[in-house]
Structure formats: structure tokens, C-alpha cells
Amino acid sequence: MTNPPRLIAWELTAGCNLNCVHCRGASTSSVPEGELTTEEAKHFIDEVVELGKPILILSGGEPLTRPDVFEIARYGTDAGLRVVLATNGTLLTPELVEKLRAAGVQRLSVSIDGATAKTHDEFRGVPGAFDRTLAGIEVLRKANFPFQINTTISRRNLEEIPKTFELAKELGAVAYHVFFLVPTGRGEESDEVSPADYERVLHWFYDMQKESEIQLKATCAPHYFRIMRQRAKKEGIEISVKTHGYEAMTKGCLGGTGFCFVSSVGEVYPCGYLPVLAGNIREQPFRDIWENAEVFRKLRDPEELKGKCGICEYKKVCAGCRARAYAATGDYLEEEPYCIYRPGKK
């Protein structure tokens, strides 16, 4: 039997009010075409709960530009899902936040890509975006609505990451999640941090995780799970939920095993950064796609991995970023190009 998804990210709309340099969806303000209708969206939720009760991430584009976002969130909540929403934070108003609360939305993620207006605005492609996002966060604080901060790490903000983490804590975030840039959509390979910088940031992240009061998570950095094990071994610590929290129970990349991404027109992918189509929910039952799509079956089998990932002793906990392998070689099973580790050499 195939395990049901634990987490689904859903691009409710490809439209957006910002124009980020790194956007995986290459989202713009132009009116999107062919989006799932409200009825199709509800039908999808019905199909999801037939399989299980994953966390449903309403994302985009900017999900708050879709007028029926509250109705869809309410439907997901009533179906028994934990519904959360990912936003750039610029459109939040007190009325909107109350509507999200009434729809049962449990937490928001708000993206901040730098500790200064200059860095964030250059990233987000719109002057004034930083101030508008901070104003949105102020609304959340006043409403006592839980939020986490998401930061995408690239060459543009690498040195500002510790300060951005401090800012997230000062703002009252319940968690800080970093995403490592994946060169897809508008994301450019030349903006990726070097493999050595990757390693350095992830070691810093491990240190922060040990002392931080708020939860930290690194997404699109599967090598973190190798580093966590290497560091724990050095420190003579046994990895457990008590010592390492949620990270002790999960693995590097969940794409296709515990996680999938659904696009605004119903396409299902292993994640939002890997453009290898598993199927479309307009043409096929979601269960059928989740259980049988070739790309999902391959991602579920560590023996399919090639290159150094294929022979790595950490492959079951890391498995590399399949989207980065795809962007570099056209083959999503190839080795992760941004990992410095050489398997077998300790």
C-alpha cells in the first residue's frame, strides 16, 4: 500500500501582485487562465480526504488574490484538513485576517527575503514591498494570528540570513523556515549559493536549531539531514525527537513520498520546483496519480538514484534535491549538484 501524502502545496492561482526575481512560478500580475474553478477545487479536496488528512498549504502565486480563497479554506477545514496559507504578506488587512481565521486557517507563512528593505525589495521586484509586508505582519501580531517567516536563500541575501532570522524572532514568528533557491521558473542558477556556502549555512542552521526557542526548518536542502547526523555523531548524541524534534522523524526531500504540489490548472508534480508532470486532476483521479505516476514510483525507490547520491550512505535520509539534479542534467534521478560530500570518505 502507498502511504498517503502528509503535505500538499497547492498553487491556488498563478497570479501575483509581486514580481520576484526567483519565483518558481514566474508569477506576474497578468490575469491567469484556466485555473481550477471553485467547484473543481472542492472536488479536489474531496479526493484528498479519501486518501488521508494531509496538511494543505494554500499557495500561489499569491493566494490572497483569489476571491474564493476563504471558501476553499473553509471547505478544507470542514473536510478535516489542517489548512495553512503561504503569502507574501503585502495584502493582509484586519478584515482579511478575520476571514482567514473564520475559515479555519491555522497558520500563515509570510516571505521575507532580507533584513533590509533594499535586499527584500530587489528580491521581490517591487519597491515598498518590504514595508508593506512588515505592515501585514503587524496586522497579524495585533490579531494574535500565528505566522512563520519563510526566507529563500540565494547569493543576493546570503550574508543577511542571520539578521533576517533575528528579525523573524523580533517580529514574533512561531517558526523560521529557509528555502534554498532552486533554479526553476525565474530562479537563476547564477543566484545559487556555492556548495561550500551551502555547507556553511547548514552548519550554522544546526547550531541555531539547538539553541533557538522557535522552530527552524530547512526546505530544499536535503543535505541538512546528512549534516545533522554527522554533527550529532561528533557530539556523541543519539538523534531522537527529544534532541532534534520533528527533523528526527523525517527525511531530506519528501517530494513524491510524503509531499506533492498541485498547480493552478490541476497538474500534479513531486514539488513546485520539479517540472516533471505526474498527471492532471482534471483527467485522472488524484488517488491514481499519487499511487501510480511513474515519477512518484521512481522517487519512492532510493535504489533508482544515480551518481554519488546512488552510492551515498546517507541516501535514505537525504536523497539530494531532485529538482536541482533535473535543472542541471535533465534527469531528476542524477546526483545533487550542490553537495560537497564524497560518499565513503569520512
Ligand code: HEM
Ligand atoms: C504552517 C504554515 C506553513 C506554510 C504556509 C508552509 C508553506 C510551504 C510552502 C509554500 C512550501 C513550498 C511548496 C512548493 O512550492 O513546492 C512548503 C514546503 C514544505 N514545507 Fe512548509 N509550510 C508551513 C509549515 C510547515 C510545517 C509546520 C512543516 C513541517 C514541520 C512544513 C514542511 C514542509 C515540507 C516538508 C515542504 C516540502 C518541501 C520538501 O520536500 O522538503 N511546512 N511549505
Ligand SMILES: C[C@H]1O[C@@H](n2cnc3c(N)ncnc32)[C@H](O)[C@@H]1O
Ligand atoms: C514558499 C516560498 O517559496 C519561495 N520560492 C519561490 N520561488 C522559489 C525558488 N525558485 N526556489 C526556492 N524557493 C522559492 C518563495 O519565496 C516563498 O517564500
Ligand code: SF4
Ligand atoms: S515568489 Fe510568491 S510573491 Fe514572489 S512573484 Fe512568486 S508568487 Fe509572487
